[in-house]
Amino acid sequence: MATTALSSTLTRSELWRELAQQLRVDSIRATAAAGSGHPTSAMSAADLMAVLLDKYLRYDFSRPGDPNNDHLIFSKGHASPLLYALYAAAGAISDDELLTLRRLGSRLEGHPSPALPWVDVATGSLGFGLPVGVGIALAAKTVDPRPYRVWVLVGDSEMAEGSVWEAFEHAAHWRLDNLTIVLDVNRLGQSGETMHGWDVTSYAERARSFGWEVLSVDGHDVEAIDEAYASALETTGRPSLIVARTLKGKGVAAVEDKPGWHGKVLPDPQAAIAELGGRRHIRVEAAPPRPGPPERTYAASSPVLPGYEVGTQMSTRRAYGEALAELGSAREDVVAMDGEVSNSTFSGLFADAHPERFFEMFVAEQQMIAAAIGFDVRGLTPFASAFAAFFSRAYDFIRMAAISRASIRIAGSHAGVATGEDGPSQMALEDIAMFRAVHGSTVLYPSDANQTAKLVALAADNPGVTYLRTTRADTPVIYRPEAEFEIGGSRLVHASLHDQVTIAAAGITVHEAIKAALQLAADGIYARVLDVYSAKPIDREALLDSLRATGGRLVTVEDHWPQGGLGEAVLEAIAESGLSLQVVKLAVRGLPGSGTPAELLHAASIDADAIATAVRSLLDSVPGQ
Amino acid sequence: MATTALSSTLTRSELWRELAQQLRVDSIRATAAAGSGHPTSAMSAADLMAVLLDKYLRYDFSRPGDPNNDHLIFSKGHASPLLYALYAAAGAISDDELLTLRRLGSRLEGHPSPALPWVDVATGSLGFGLPVGVGIALAAKTVDPRPYRVWVLVGDSEMAEGSVWEAFEHAAHWRLDNLTIVLDVNRLGQSGETMHGWDVTSYAERARSFGWEVLSVDGHDVEAIDEAYASALETTGRPSLIVARTLKGKGVAAVEDKPGWHGKVLPDPQAAIAELGGRRHIRVEAAPPRPGPPERTYAASSPVLPGYEVGTQMSTRRAYGEALAELGSAREDVVAMDGEVSNSTFSGLFADAHPERFFEMFVAEQQMIAAAIGFDVRGLTPFASAFAAFFSRAYDFIRMAAISRASIRIAGSHAGVATGEDGPSQMALEDIAMFRAVHGSTVLYPSDANQTAKLVALAADNPGVTYLRTTRADTPVIYRPEAEFEIGGSRLVHASLHDQVTIAAAGITVHEAIKAALQLAADGIYARVLDVYSAKPIDREALLDSLRATGGRLVTVEDHWPQGGLGEAVLEAIAESGLSLQVVKLAVRGLPGSGTPAELLHAASIDADAIATAVRSLLDSVPGQ
DSSP states (O other), X not given: OBOSHHHHTSOHHHHHHHHHHHHHHHHHHHHHHHTOSOHHHHHTXXXXXXXXXXXXXXXXXXXXXXXTSOEEEESSGGGHHHHXXXXXXXXXXXXXXXXXXXXXXXXXXXXXXXXSTTOOSOOOSTTSHHHHHHHHHXXXXXXXXXXXXXXXXXXXXXXXXXXXXHHHHHXXXXXXXXXXXXXXXXXXXXXXXXXXXXXXXXXXXXXXXXTOEEXXXXXXXXXXXXXXXXXXXXXXXXXXXXXXXXXXXXXXXXXXTOTTOTTOOOSSHHHHHHHTTSOOOOOBOOBOOOOOOOOOOOOBOOOOOOOOOTTSEEEHHHHHHHHHHHHHHHBTTEEEEESSOHHHHXXXXXXXXXXXXXXXXXXXXXXXXXXXXXXXXXXXEEEEEEEGGGGGGGHHHHHHHHHTTOOEEEEEESBSGGGOTTOGGGOBSSHHHHHHTSTTOEEEOOSSHHHHHXXXXXXXXXXXXXXXXXXXXXXXXXXXXXXXXXXXXXXXXXXXXXXXXXEEEOTHHHHHHHHHHHHHHHTTOOEEEEEOOEEESOOHHHHHHHHHHTTTEEEEEOSSOSSSSHHHHHHHHXXXXXXXXXXXXXXXXXXXXXXXXXHHHHHTTOSHHHHHHXXXXXXXXXXXX | OBOSHHHHTSOXXXXXXXXXXXXXXXXXXXXXXXXXXXXXHHHTTHHHHHHIIIIIOBOOTTOTTOTTSOEEEXXXXXXXXXXXXXXXXXXXXXXXXXXXXXXXXXXXXXXXXXXXXXXXXXXXXXXXXXXXXXXXXXXXXXXXXXXXXXXXXXXXXXXXXXXXXXXXXXHHHTTOTTEEEEEEEOSBOSSSBOSSTXXXXXXXXXXXXXXXXXXXXXXXXXXXXXXXXXHHHXXXXXXXXXXXXXXXXXXXXXXXXXXXXXXXXXXSHHHHHHHTTSOOOOOBOOBOOOOOOOOOOOOBOOOOOOOOOTTSEEEHHHHHHHHHHHHHHHBTTEEEEESSOHHHHSTHHHHHHOGGGEEEOOSXXXXXXXXXXXXXXXXXXXXXXXXXXXXXXXXXXXXXXXXXXXXXXXXXXXXXXXXXXXXXXGOBSSHHHHHHTSTTOEEEOOSSHHHHHHHHHHHHTOOSEEEEEOOSSEEEOOSOTTOOOOTTOOEEEEOOTTOOEEEEEOTXXXXXHHHXXXXXXXXXXXEEEEEOOEEEXXXXXXXXXXXXXXXXXXXXXXXXXSSSSHHHHHHHHHHTTOOOOEEEEEOOOSOOOSXXXXXXXXXXXXXXXXXHHHHHHHHHTSTTO
């Protein structure tokens, strides 16, 4: 509801038109001040957002943490000037701050980010905001029932992203009638016309075939927009899509519906503002959130983690599932999801124990990660699992999770050539590199079941993106159930007073390294084995201590490509120490095929024999040893 | 056409049913011999593939390189036993080889790979084979007109992948009536029922809304299948989808349509084979390829690359576009595609010069990479470009490109914080890590326009996945147009007789490093700058030579996260040398926001000032310096 003096003299429709012009003018002013940005992409959606802000958005801007606030996500993040102009109209930011757009240190970044308290997730990678919106809407329909609505502004260009269709599928599957997409069909992408141009029917038909309610409007007719929003609110049992035909750069003849003006400041901002009728000062008080439950406090106790007897065989992937199920019993905030392989990742054990907090995401890894981010936005503690290799399908979403300051936990099973007969398409050999190169991430790679269980519990409270890599095959339990581990830690699993070489290993190669050390000891050669289960952060001090104790002789061994994995993490950690080193780095170098895990570890020269050979070579190469 | 004695006594339909049983039996035999695999996923599609092989597939198995052969892609790669049973029925592999399934060294891997000459691409990552099929079909409709047809067997589970819908969009957009999907709706995924179960209408409606011809059949009724294939052949102007309702594990009561049998050997293989009527020995001679043009030889001459005057300003992204356009003039096999940002990546210059060989892939990075792989399958030389950050959207496809032994070239613009005001969602800060950790990949990061042009030309003949990272901003031209570069090379760009420190830099940081070296020289401190433009393979010898010349003192500086990038590549390269080092590693450590490139380079401590400080700290830390 607008509250300026001006508004009292206007009909509601007139006010919306005025407000839309204000949003356009402010988008132009902000981008002109910045010297860059996307004013024309903001201008096409101004009428749509004006009506939304004044009549439909239920949001207390003074309390962004109100759990019943609506959620407004600009999936077309490049329309950020419009979002910031909305915030200014709502009184959430000052006009002075509006004009800091894109400056160093400003909260008003080129694309929206949670540097602003009203922004749930960073956007700007097209096709990302919508699936996160699905996750936020899903939370309110399941584990944390609330009256809020999720509004997502989607651009027509981003409808080309497959991730959008994963979102369409899931929103319909989960019957998310609390989700409304506002699709801004301004016809023009960055470099040219979109695939469908103004063929709004093409979008409508696709959405209907996916089970959505569809409302088509002229995106500059505020009364029609009003009716569409009203219809969306009345839709039950399915999500709604408002397909709005718009003009990019609407209202300024120099750029309106003209190609070549994507991401450019208007040619004459002052003339454009004049053409739009000059500055307005409309202040809108958004309607308060619908009454709903207060902020929820989730019951939490210490999990009774499973314990495994030393010497027995147990896969780390099964230990993941068993620990997660126990964690779910101890903590009501824990939710889990899987990419249709819960019988392989063993997240199915959580599903059996807590079906109301388990979400089958089918083979849609991007939507799975987005749902996890959405649950995190809503204060839950999500764990997502799949074969480790298939998280590469969602790498952009994981990257964006980090920029969104989200805390999510990802468990990838079937790491490395130890996966065996299924062949290379199923083997994660790049996942450590991929997850290490995520801002603020944690990368864990346990070697036994007890360690896995402890790390699962630690992951629950760990900020940022936490990745846990598990192995398909059964491996020996080497740690006692009481053993404690920490993020950033390591563990010496084999050592003597006479160690000549440090073997840094993790996961499956810890077992190979122990075998190698035992073989070597029989020949009077002493190598210690450091279990570097935390690849990021890494235990620099323990590495340095061990290397000092072993004359700087180091073998790293990993079931991963040589790039970006454990070996490079170790080298990076010790690089600035100035320690004099002799290093052999073992990793998977050739393209594997099928075979048994043992055959493939051997073929890749990362098994016990290869490690023993590497240790011997280090000692042979030093005169006097 | 089947050619056994048996076949002469059977009607065609009876033969198809017998052949289908043979394919089932052989799938069971092979997986039983292997002790693992996916027989039930093979059995559901056996009737569909039997009719295809005997009547519709136009393929000379003795000449897999025949350019007019049809293409058969198992996008549901886990049905590999069926594919191998088809090859056996076609006489392409022996029964003995069939029984080597999943063994070390066998060409018959758990999921299909081009270790077999009839396999175009590795599959097994769901949602990948279909988009590649789109690329192969697109080639025949555009740059290399041919009569072949592309048949893709798709599983119902993989319809959940967004990449599938990118393929549906593009196939319809390009009117690929030479593409037919055989959708095996066996209802059961790995861990449970698919989202849509046997609701075949849901698939049909979605496909129709995307503009496809849709034919629905009982997937075990060979006559109906025959009719559907015939209709698909007659469809013009649009791709066709055969939606086949099937039973997983069809024909063996112990597993037929039963959950819990995904990826498992049958409980009693001998009983199952008996239930299916025992072994058959039907041999099918597939119809020969349709007559078409002979293998094409593309005109090729040395490209007249653009040259830039030393000291002028030119962005490497523009140099990419200018060089690519020239390369296209010199070589008819070069094709280019872009993710709807060709005015930013400057691939638009290629589009202007060679519109018939440029493909607008819109904002669908997965389909873009898949199309590039498809063009490579057809012997073309594809270059794909987009903002570097957005290739993270297609990381799984890039991983699968490597497993497919594909040679593709990827150019990513807008690298690092030097991207500036657009903010972190648009900045590639993990791309070097991501591309280095791809099997057999090449990672290039030029610092100036002439170097870029030369590397573009070299990329054209480089095998595997070649990545070229470019920078948004104009930077000084530092190399003469005549300068030569090589993959795996480096270049000393600033050196003296008295150098005390090596600065290893690439791309934007080369310029910062040169500035730092000049600043330091004014104070009598001498640092050399090594332009490590080839991050993989890396110029180990030059690095070692330089480090020996500078007392092992090293500063690495990169516009990238600290993990997996240039710094780690350098450390990895020299790790095994045993050289005693003192290292400072500069990289982007905090999450950037918006700002000018210079501000953000400074804020990240990777600018000239930070480099100079690092050099001084190395010298200060050594007694006597």
